[in-house]
Amino acid sequence: MKIKDIVNRDLVNLQNCDQEPIHIPGSIQPHGFLIAITKETWEIRFCSENVIDFIGLSHKQLLGKKITEIFDDIFFGKVIQCKDYAVGESKLIQGKIEDKEFDFTAHQNEDVIILESEIHIDNTPKNDLFDMSKQFMDYMEDSHTLIRLCELVASGIKKVTDYDRVMIYRFDKDYNGEVIAEAKQDKLESFLGLHYPHTDIPVQARELYIKNLLRVIGDVNYKPVPIYTIDDSENQNLDLSCSVLRSVSPIHVQYLHNIGVGATLTISLIHKKKLWGLVACHHYSPKYLHYETKLAAKLQGHFITSQIEIREQNEQYATSQKLHQAVDDLISRKFSADRNSLKDIVIDSNVLQLCKAAGISILIDKKEVYKSGLTPADGDIQKLAEYVKHAIDKEQYATHFITAELPDFKNITASGIAGINYHALDKTSNSCIMWYKPETITEVKWAGDPNKAIEKDKNGLSPRKSFELWGEKVKNQSIPWSQPDLIASSNFANFLQKHLGYIFLAEEEEKQRQMTEILKEVNSELENINWISTHDLQEPLRKIQIITSYVLSVENTLSEASYEKLQKINKSANRMQALISDILRYTKLKASTEILESVDLKNIVTEVIQEVDDALEAKKANIYISDLPEMSGIPFLLAQLFLNLISNSLKFADATRVLSIHIVQEGIIVKEEQEYYKISYTDNGIGFNKDYNELIFKIFSRLHSVAEYPGSGIGLALCKKIMKTHKGFIEAQGIPEKGAIFYLYFPVSKNS
Incomplete structure (x- = not known):
C-alpha cells in the first residue's frame, strides 16, 4: 500500500493570500493527533504523522485499517452516531486504545468522520454548571447596555481561561474591527477603543469563523504536522474547516509574531448569520486549554450573541420612546389646513430634534420649497429630490456620506452638509421632506496605519509590523442616522403626508366653492337670458x-x-x-324632477304615430313596431323622444325611395353591471357620415344648411337629454345614402 501526505505546498505570500485555501492546509498543530474514517467502509482514510507519539502506532500502521481493529465496539458505536450530527457540529466522545483512554472531538465532513484528540491538560475549569448559570444571571443584573455586558463577559472569560488579554471586537459594515471591551493584566498597555483594518482578517478567514466558532493556537511557534492518506487517487484533500487542530496560515502566524503573541483563543460572535464580532484572547507564551475550559469560554461568547439583539433593542427602545413622544406632541398640535402651516413646521425646533438634524426642507410639487436651518439652495433641493426619487427609487433614503453615495452632489457638502434623510410624501409628484446633518470631523484611533497592512523589508513583503497608535481624521461625513432617528422621521413624514392631504383637500374644496359661486352666477344669468328669450x-x-x-x-x-x-x-x-x-x-x-311611473312604451309610440299621421301619410312612410317593454319613465318626455326621432326621419327622408322606419326591441344587455333594454330605431333616409355619430347630439349642431333642411338643431340634443333623465343613453350610427340607426338604452328597474 502506497501512502502520501496531503500538505498544501502552494506558495503563499501577501500578494495571493486572499486566495489561500486555508481550510485544506493538509496539516495540524502538534498538540494533538487526527484520524479521519470513511463513513462507507469505516476504514481509516487520513491520519496525522504524530499519531505514534500518542498511541504507539504509526500512521502507516493505521491507514487502511477498519476502526474496529483499533478501538473497541463501544467506541465504534459512538462513532456511528456521528453520522447523525449536523455538518460542523462537534461532540466529545471517549475511547480506549490498549487500555489507554482518550478524549476525542468528533465531527462529520462530507464522506468522512474526523476524530481529534488533544494532549491531556490538567486545568479543568473550576466553575461548574451552577456557577456558570449564576454568572450569566449576574451579567443580566449588572449590565443594562451591550458594552457593559461585553466588559463583564471579557472579565469572565479571562477568569476562566487565565489568558493575559481578552478583547471583544465589533465589526462595522466593512469588517473593520473596534475593541469595545477588554480585560487584561495590569502591566499590559490597553487596546480598548483601537480600530483594526479589515485586511487583518481576509474574507476566507471570516468565512471559517462563521463555520467554526472556536479556534485555538496553543503555540505560535509550532511546527505543522502533515496528514497522510492512501495514495490511490489524485487531488485528495481533507476539509478542516471545523477542525480544532487545523494548522493556520503562515501569513497569520507571521502577523501574530509581529504583535508579540505566543498563543491565542478566538471565539466567533454570530448575529443574524453574520460575523458580528470576535472574542480575541492573547497570551504572551504558549498556552493549552482543557476541552471543558474551551467550552466554558465558548458559552460565554454565545451568551453575548444571545443578548446582542435584546440589548440593542433595549437601547433603541429608550431612545425611541423619547422620540415617539416628541412625534406625538408634534402631531397633537393643531396646524392650520393651509400652506402657511408648512412654514410653521419647518421653523419648529422640535421637528429638527426628531432625528438630531441641523436643517429641514419640505418640497411640494417639485417647485415650492419651505426650509429652515442648515439646508442647500432651493435649486439643489429640487435636483436632489428628483435624483433620489428616480435614480435611487426609494420612498425613504438616508446617508451620512453624501460625497461617497451621491458624488453628483458634492457641491452640497461645500455648504457644510454631509448627511441627508429623505422621505417621499406621495408617489406621483416630487413632494418630499428632507432632514440635513452637518459634517462632523472625527478621529479614528487605529492600531497602526490601516493603509500599511503590508510592509516591505529585506525579506520581501510581510504583514504589518507597526501597531503604534495612528490617528485618522474622517471628513465629509456626518454622525450616522440611527434606527430611532429613521423611525421617528418616518412617523412624522406619515403625519405630514396626511396633513398635506388635508391641505390639498381644503384647497380643492375652496376651488369647488368658488366654482359653485361662479356657476350660480352663470345659471342666474342664463335664466334671465332664457326668460328674455322665451317671453320678452x-x-x-x-x-x-x-x-x-x-x-x-x-x-x-x-x-x-x-x-x-x-x-x-x-x-x-x-x-x-x-x-x-x-x-x-x-x-x-x-329642470324636470317628475317621478318615474310605469309606462307601456308601445302605447306611447303608437300615440305619437297617430299625432303625426298626416305628415307620415304625405311621405307615404311605413312604420314597423315590434313588442316594446313596459318600463319606468316619464310619459310626456318619452312621447317627445319618439316625436323628435320620427320628425328627424321625415325631415331627412331620401326623395328617391319610400321612407321606412323600424322600432324594434333587441333584448336586454348588461353594461357596467346594469341591465338595459336595447331598442333600435332605424330609417332609410339620407344617413350621415360615421364621423358625426357623437356630434349630432350636441345642441345647435347641424350637418346641413337651413336652406336645405330647416330646423333648430335642438331635436337630437333633446333626445339625449331625455335619455339621460331616464338614466339611460343613446347612440347613433349613420351610413351615407342608406339611413341611420339610433340605439336607445333604458335601464331595467327592479319593478319592470
Whole structure:
C-alpha cells in the first residue's frame, strides 16, 4: 500500500493570500493527533504523522485499517452516531486504545468522520454548571447596555481561561474591527477603543469563523504536522474547516509574531448569520486549554450573541420612546389646513430634534420649497429630490456620506452638509421632506496605519509590523442616522403626508366653492337670458308675424321684390318662433324632477304615430313596431323622444325611395353591471357620415344648411337629454345614402 501526505505546498505570500485555501492546509498543530474514517467502509482514510507519539502506532500502521481493529465496539458505536450530527457540529466522545483512554472531538465532513484528540491538560475549569448559570444571571443584573455586558463577559472569560488579554471586537459594515471591551493584566498597555483594518482578517478567514466558532493556537511557534492518506487517487484533500487542530496560515502566524503573541483563543460572535464580532484572547507564551475550559469560554461568547439583539433593542427602545413622544406632541398640535402651516413646521425646533438634524426642507410639487436651518439652495433641493426619487427609487433614503453615495452632489457638502434623510410624501409628484446633518470631523484611533497592512523589508513583503497608535481624521461625513432617528422621521413624514392631504383637500374644496359661486352666477344669468328669450322676445316677434301676414294678405300694391322680402321676414320670424319653443322645451327638461311611473312604451309610440299621421301619410312612410317593454319613465318626455326621432326621419327622408322606419326591441344587455333594454330605431333616409355619430347630439349642431333642411338643431340634443333623465343613453350610427340607426338604452328597474 502506497501512502502520501496531503500538505498544501502552494506558495503563499501577501500578494495571493486572499486566495489561500486555508481550510485544506493538509496539516495540524502538534498538540494533538487526527484520524479521519470513511463513513462507507469505516476504514481509516487520513491520519496525522504524530499519531505514534500518542498511541504507539504509526500512521502507516493505521491507514487502511477498519476502526474496529483499533478501538473497541463501544467506541465504534459512538462513532456511528456521528453520522447523525449536523455538518460542523462537534461532540466529545471517549475511547480506549490498549487500555489507554482518550478524549476525542468528533465531527462529520462530507464522506468522512474526523476524530481529534488533544494532549491531556490538567486545568479543568473550576466553575461548574451552577456557577456558570449564576454568572450569566449576574451579567443580566449588572449590565443594562451591550458594552457593559461585553466588559463583564471579557472579565469572565479571562477568569476562566487565565489568558493575559481578552478583547471583544465589533465589526462595522466593512469588517473593520473596534475593541469595545477588554480585560487584561495590569502591566499590559490597553487596546480598548483601537480600530483594526479589515485586511487583518481576509474574507476566507471570516468565512471559517462563521463555520467554526472556536479556534485555538496553543503555540505560535509550532511546527505543522502533515496528514497522510492512501495514495490511490489524485487531488485528495481533507476539509478542516471545523477542525480544532487545523494548522493556520503562515501569513497569520507571521502577523501574530509581529504583535508579540505566543498563543491565542478566538471565539466567533454570530448575529443574524453574520460575523458580528470576535472574542480575541492573547497570551504572551504558549498556552493549552482543557476541552471543558474551551467550552466554558465558548458559552460565554454565545451568551453575548444571545443578548446582542435584546440589548440593542433595549437601547433603541429608550431612545425611541423619547422620540415617539416628541412625534406625538408634534402631531397633537393643531396646524392650520393651509400652506402657511408648512412654514410653521419647518421653523419648529422640535421637528429638527426628531432625528438630531441641523436643517429641514419640505418640497411640494417639485417647485415650492419651505426650509429652515442648515439646508442647500432651493435649486439643489429640487435636483436632489428628483435624483433620489428616480435614480435611487426609494420612498425613504438616508446617508451620512453624501460625497461617497451621491458624488453628483458634492457641491452640497461645500455648504457644510454631509448627511441627508429623505422621505417621499406621495408617489406621483416630487413632494418630499428632507432632514440635513452637518459634517462632523472625527478621529479614528487605529492600531497602526490601516493603509500599511503590508510592509516591505529585506525579506520581501510581510504583514504589518507597526501597531503604534495612528490617528485618522474622517471628513465629509456626518454622525450616522440611527434606527430611532429613521423611525421617528418616518412617523412624522406619515403625519405630514396626511396633513398635506388635508391641505390639498381644503384647497380643492375652496376651488369647488368658488366654482359653485361662479356657476350660480352663470345659471342666474342664463335664466334671465332664457326668460328674455322665451317671453320678452316673443311679444315683438308676434307683432312682426302679425304685421307681415296682414300686409301679405291685403296689400296688392307691393312690388314683387318687396313681396318676396316680406315673405322672407315672415319665414324667419316663424323659424325664430320654433327655435324659441325648442329652447323652452329643452330648459324645461333640464329642470324636470317628475317621478318615474310605469309606462307601456308601445302605447306611447303608437300615440305619437297617430299625432303625426298626416305628415307620415304625405311621405307615404311605413312604420314597423315590434313588442316594446313596459318600463319606468316619464310619459310626456318619452312621447317627445319618439316625436323628435320620427320628425328627424321625415325631415331627412331620401326623395328617391319610400321612407321606412323600424322600432324594434333587441333584448336586454348588461353594461357596467346594469341591465338595459336595447331598442333600435332605424330609417332609410339620407344617413350621415360615421364621423358625426357623437356630434349630432350636441345642441345647435347641424350637418346641413337651413336652406336645405330647416330646423333648430335642438331635436337630437333633446333626445339625449331625455335619455339621460331616464338614466339611460343613446347612440347613433349613420351610413351615407342608406339611413341611420339610433340605439336607445333604458335601464331595467327592479319593478319592470
